[in-house]
Amino acid sequence: MDKKVFVGDCIIDGVEDNGFYCDDEDIAAGQTMEPIKKLEDISRMYDYFMSRNKFRDAVMFTVAINIGLRVSDLLELKFGTFYRADWSKKIQTYIIEQKTKNTKGRSKNFFNADKFYREHADLPEEEQLRLFMLKAKEARNTYIKNTEKKYVKRYIKVNDLIYEALDAYRNSLFKEPQMSDYLFRDESRNCTTENKPLSRKSAWNIFEKASKDLNLGIKLGTHGLRKTFGYHMMSINNNSHEALYTLQKIFGHSSPEVTLRYIGITRENIDRAYDDVGKHFGEVIVYPSIGKWQIQAG
Structure with a gap:
């Protein structure tokens, strides 16, 4: 049995930092997390939770792969993050990322x-x-x-799927939640007692167990959900450079190459995308053989 090591308050961010991922919640020493690449497996993961009446976990899974937050930020989400006091929905919301809130937007200040x-x-x-x-x-x-300097806000466009999940989750609770209630709490605190979020270790165990039960063949943990968001964002946009730079900005990475490695897309994947486009257009654009005399004549 693998020994799990959970590191607290780690500031290392994925491949950008020595090749392993450590968001103080997600890493068993030196083992990298991977995205769920097949839609079929995403469906299986969702059905896994729903068939066991684990509605909280199903919603946590849905939200995680739709907005790509680190688990430290995911678990800080509250009903008030997405809803106004009258339960009307916010088209756009924001968070202050826990990992970067003390450094983002601030200048280095070191005098030796x-x-x-x-x-x-x-x-x-x-x-x-x-x-x-x-x-x-x-x-x-x-x-x-x-x-x-004020904390830098990360704005998030909340899509319809997230609200479908949140509305269903809200209706499944025993008690009408408050705006200050955390979305993902320990089951024993299901809007009835202490308002504390699910622990990072518990969240890690939930998704790692599901991954193993479904024989996905990957180390998923919780960081793999963030990478799943990135992988599929690139995939549905045909690995375009525009999508890559957008994802780099969302993740706050220092370069596009870091983002590619982080989500499991290599330069070969990008090159293959260009080749595929060439083959696609090659079906309708056919150049005739041009001899040297024709070039000179032109």
């Missing part, structure tokens, strides 16, 4: 005094002090600006 004095060792002491004070003032100004 030792390095400064090494680089300015030949200058007179008064000039060193003058430059040092300028650096210190710059660092102070950056600090002030960073403290004034």
Whole structure:
């Protein structure tokens, strides 16, 4: 039996960080999570939960693969994230991503005094002090600006499928939920007692067990759901560059290559897409053999 290791408050983000995924919830040491690539398997996963009356898990699965959040953000979702007080639906909502909320939009502010004095060792002491004070003032100004920075919101367009799932889930609850209630809570807290979200480890176990029971042949965990969103977004858009850059922005990756590796699409897949397009148009566009004399004559 594999030993599961759950890492707390990890700031590593997938392939971009040493080739493994660690959102403080999702990783068994060094083992990468994979997306569900077949629609048939997505249907089987949904039916797996519904056939067992696990409505919460079915909805969590549906929401996860439709918006591609890290599980740390997924479990923070509340009814008020999607609904107004009168239960009217928000066309667009937003979240503050837990992993990036303390760093996104803020400037780096690091001043190494030792390095400064090494680089300015030949200058007179008064000039060193003058430059040092300028650096210190710059660092102070950056600090002030960073403290004034507001958290960056990630906006999400909520599609109809998500609301179908949420409406059905709401109707299945024993008690009308409040806007402040977490969407995915421990079953024993089903809108009747303490309002706390499902733990990350519990969520990981839910989807990993389902994956094994269905013999999907992948390490899914919870991070695999985020990657499933990305994989299918690329797939339905024919692996286009526009879709790739959109997905890169959604995931907050540093480069398109990181996004491709992250969701399991390699450069070969992209190249194959171009070849397929060429073959497709080649069925109706046929160039005749052109001899050199024809080129010269032209």
